[in-house]
Amino acid sequence: MRFSSLRAGQCALLAASGAVTVFAYAPVRAFVLMWLGLAVLIALTGKAETGKRAAWQGYAWGLGYFCANIYWIFISLHTFGGMPAWMAAGCVFLLAMYLALFPALGAWLGHTLGRTPWLRTAITLPATFILSEWLRGWLFTGFPWATVGTSQIPMTPLSGFAPIVGVYGIGLILALSAGVLVTFARKPAAWASVLAVWLAGWGLSYVAWTQPVGQPVSVSLAQGAIPQDEKWAQAHYLDNLRIYLHLTRQAKGDIVILPETAIPSFLSDTPDWYLEYLRAAVEPRALVTGVPLTGPHKDEYYNSVMLLTDANLPIYSKHHLVPFGEFVPVPALFGWMYHYLNMPLDGFTPGASKQAPFSIGKTTKLAPNICYEDVYGREIINALPQATMLVNVSNLAWFDGSWAAWQQTQMSQARALETGRWMLRATNTGMTAIINEKGQLMKVLPERQRAVLEGTAQNYSGETPYARWGDWAALASGGLLLLLAWLFGRKYQTGTSKAIV
Structure with missing residues (x-):
């Protein structure tokens, strides 16, 4: 009974630490809690009796981690999607159960590859955890x-590594730091080595990997x-059009940006007079707006962004669609969900993986991305080095509150x-923001405030190491650490066996 209670207590501790x-x-940004959460995970899974036990511990940690970090999906399913509360909560929990498989995999693999306890906690578990996290993202x-790694941006010195190894590399450094300190907590050399790495990140934050181009550009x-x-109610259609026309007329910037589906109808169904009013409100300046488009084939339509003031009407169509939100994966298995959801549009067609940025003026090459596409660092870099500025347009009203x-x-x-x-964020309900090349928030509008955020942004040219290598540097580093740990563990075991003989 005592042993079972101990195991239950450990699982509860792991779930809570996750x-x-x-x-x-954000918005709390208590980044030290990620260090502590990883330390608990690594310490307990490193002491597990078997790889299977470590996997269950990793699963418990992951279940707590994802239930807390994706709770907002319930709002979209129940509050706005119309799904019954019990069913929406069940769907979120099922997704968390699936996502928890990845830290479970990392814990099992790290325990299995770590032939000695100190190798597990210092190297293999941190490496396999981050590699499994990358797998979750792919x-x-x-x-x-x-x-x-995202939890450390932009507040900690580890942000300096982002232009080199990206968020997965930052995650690897953070996990290794936690693992080394858990393993060698009483050794000053361990603390000194971790401090040296973090100081290196601080120094790297002052490196200018890219160069400004031209003068700052005013943006709205x-x-x-x-x-x-x-937003999608027919009774409010004209009111919604008027809102964004009014905001467009207020805008003062050389580049005016409206959010995702700011025009809540297909372009082909939108009144011509409205499009002319929008153009007239900004010309000769540039206007970028989100608008869904129909394709040449039946049931083909796109979640798109358009440069409305360009005679050629350049278009960016969303490539990475949201599963269950913009398309149904395996309809035969999951199609039933749409009987309970009030979705205005679904079944979108993905755009091309590489699309040309919008050319605006003499220097600006604006690369759009839509909604949660900015979660995928490996895809954002497809627009480089041509793009001089990034813009994300979103409608996060689905998760309001x-x-x-x-x-x-x-x-x-x-x-x-x-x-x-620089990254510009134009959203329907928040957070609309201007972010500089160092990841700092320069200006932000309060959520749920109807307004135009006016500011300036700087074009940049050149490539960071991450823009060239993507996630490969982080993956190669994790793989090399596992190889070295395996070789060292094998040599250590061989040496031990000879000593016993």
Whole structure:
């Protein structure tokens, strides 16, 4: 009974240490909680009797981690999607159960590869945990929300590594730091080595990986603050059009940006007079707006962004669609969900993986991304080195009242750091923001405030190491650490066996 209680207590501790990491991210940004959460995970899984036991411990940690970090999906399913509360909560829990498989895999693999306890906690468990996190961000289109490394941006010295190894590299350094200190807590050399790495990150934060181009550009980012239950309602259609026309007329910037689906109808169904009013409100300046488009084939339509003031009407169509939100994976298995959801649009067609940025004026090459596409660092760099500035347009009213907008803004900060580019965020309800190439928030509009964010942004050219290598540097580092740990563990075991003989 005592042994079973101990195991239950450990699982509860692991789940709690995973759940508390939600406060490491924005808006709280208590980043030290991620260090502590990883330390608990590594310490307990490193002492597990078997790899199977370690996997269950990793699963308990992951279940707490994801239930806390993706709770906002419940709001979209129940409050705005119309799904019964019990079913929405069940769907969120099922997703958390799936996502928890990845830290479980990392714990099992790290325990199995670590032939001695100190190798497990110092090297193999940190490495396999981050490698499994990368797998989570790639497998079945991926879901890289709440990556460990993002929690450290832009507040800690580890941000200096972002232009080199990205958020997965930062996560690896953080996990290794936690593992080394858990393993060698009483050795000053361990603390000194971790401090040296972190100081190196601080020094790297002063390196200029990219170069400014031309003079700063004035920008206007509109935030209509239209509630989700009104955004697609036919009774509010004309009112919604008027809101963004009014904000466009207020805008003063050379580049005016409206959020995702600011025009809540297909372009082909939008009144011509309205499009002319929008153009007239800004010309000869530039206007970028989100608008869904129909394709040449039946049931083909796109979630798109258009440069409305260019005679050629350049278009960016969203490439990485949201599973269950913009398309149904395996309809035969999951199609039943749409009987319970009030979704205005679904079944989108993905755009091309590489699309040309919008050319605006003499220097600006604006690369759009839509909604949670800015979560995928490996895809954002597809626009480089041509793009001189990034823009994300989103409608996060689906998660109104949660921390989702704050968390996604922090991911946009990570993308700015990785690419050495300014990131503009134009959203319907928040957070509308201007982020510089160092990942710092220069200006932000309060959530749910109807207004235009006026500011300036700087174009940048050049490539960061991450823009060239993507996640390969982090993956190669993790793989090399595992190889060295395996070889050292094998040599250690051989030496021990000879000594016994």
